Amino acid sequence: MTPDQLKDLVRSVPDFPAPGVLFRDITTLVAHGEGLRASVGHLAERARGADLVAGMEARGFIFGAAVAIELGIGFVPVRKPGKLPGPTIGIDYDLEYGTDRLEIDPTAIPPGARVAIVDDLIATGGTALAAAELLRRAAARVESALFVIDLPDLGGADRLRTAGLAVDALMAFPGH
Numbered sequence: 001m002t003p004d005q006l007k008d009l010v011r012s013v014p015d016f017p018a019p020g021v022l023f024r025d026i027t028t029l030v031a032h033g034e035g036l037r038a039s040v041g042h043l044a045e046r047a048r049g050a051d052l053v054a055g056m057e058a059r060g061f062i063f064g065a066a067v068a069i070e071l072g073i074g075f076v077p078v079r080k081p082g083k084l085p086g087p088t089i090g091i092d093y094d095l096e097y098g099t100d101r102l103e104i105d106p107t108a109i110p111p112g113a114r115v116a117i118v119d120d121l122i123a124t125g126g127t128a129l130a131a132a133e134l135l136r137r138a139a140a141r142v143e144s145a146l147f148v149i150d151l152p153d154l155g156g157a158d159r160l161r162t163a164g165l166a167v168d169a170l171m172a173f174p175g176h
Contacts, residue, residue: 001038007171009035010149024149024173026120030062039063039148039170043118044070046146046168050116052076052109054142056102056131057083059120063148067118076108076115078131089137093130102130104138111139121149122169125156129163149173 009029016023029035044067047053054076055064061077068075081090081101090103109115115135117128122145132142145160150169157167 001035003042003170006035006039006042006148007173010171010173012173022175024121024151026059026148029148036066040066040070042170043067043146043148047071047116047118047144049114050144051113052115052140053118054078054104054115054131054135054140055118056127060118063120064118067116067146074108076104076135078102078104078134089134091130091134091137093126095126100127100130102127102134104134106138109135109138109140113140115140115142117142117145117165119145119147121151122147122156122160122167123151123154125154125159128156128160128165132160132163132165144168151175 009032011025011028013023013025052074053064053068055061056078057080065075084105088103089106090101092101128145135142144166147169150157150172152172160167
C-alpha cells in the first residue's frame with residue numbers, strides 16, 4: 001500500500017479530546033493488517049542504517065518495535081517514570097499545560113549507537129525532542145526521527161530539524 005492509501009485508513013475524530021480539535025486516530029490503521037504491515041515497511045526503509053530503534057510510550061511502541069523486528073535490530077523503550085526496573089536516566093520536558101518526564105535504561109544503548117526514533121505522530125515535537133536529548137545523554141547518535149503522521153501546522157517537524165534531526169513522515173494532515 002502507498003502512503004496515500006494508508007492515509008485513507010486514518011480516522012479523523014472531531015472535537016476529541018477537546019472541542020475544536022480534529023484528532024487523527026491510528027486505531028483504524030493498526031487494525032488493518034495490510035495497512036499496518038505497509039506502514040512498518042515504509043518506516044523500516046527509512047530507518048535502514050540504524051543500530052537501534054527507540055519508541056516513545058505508548059503508540060511509539062507499536063511502530064517502533066515492529067520496525068526494529070523488520071530490520072532485525074534492537075528496540076529501546078522510552079518510558080514514563082517508574083516503569084523501568086533498575087537504574088534509569090530521565091529528562092523533564094514542557095507540555096502545553098505543565099511538564100512530563102521520560103526515562104530510559106542507559107545500559108540498553110552501546111556508546112555511539114545510531115538510534116532512529118519512531119513514533120506514530122509528530123505534533124509540536126516536545127516529546128520527540130526530549131527523547132532525542134535523553135538518548136544523546138546515553139551516548140547514542142540520534143540523527144533521524146520517523147513518524148506515521150505529521151501535523152505540519154503545529155511545527156514539530158521543523159523544531160526537530162532545527163535540533164539537527166532528519167525528519168520523515170508517511171503522511172501529513174494540515175490543520176490541528
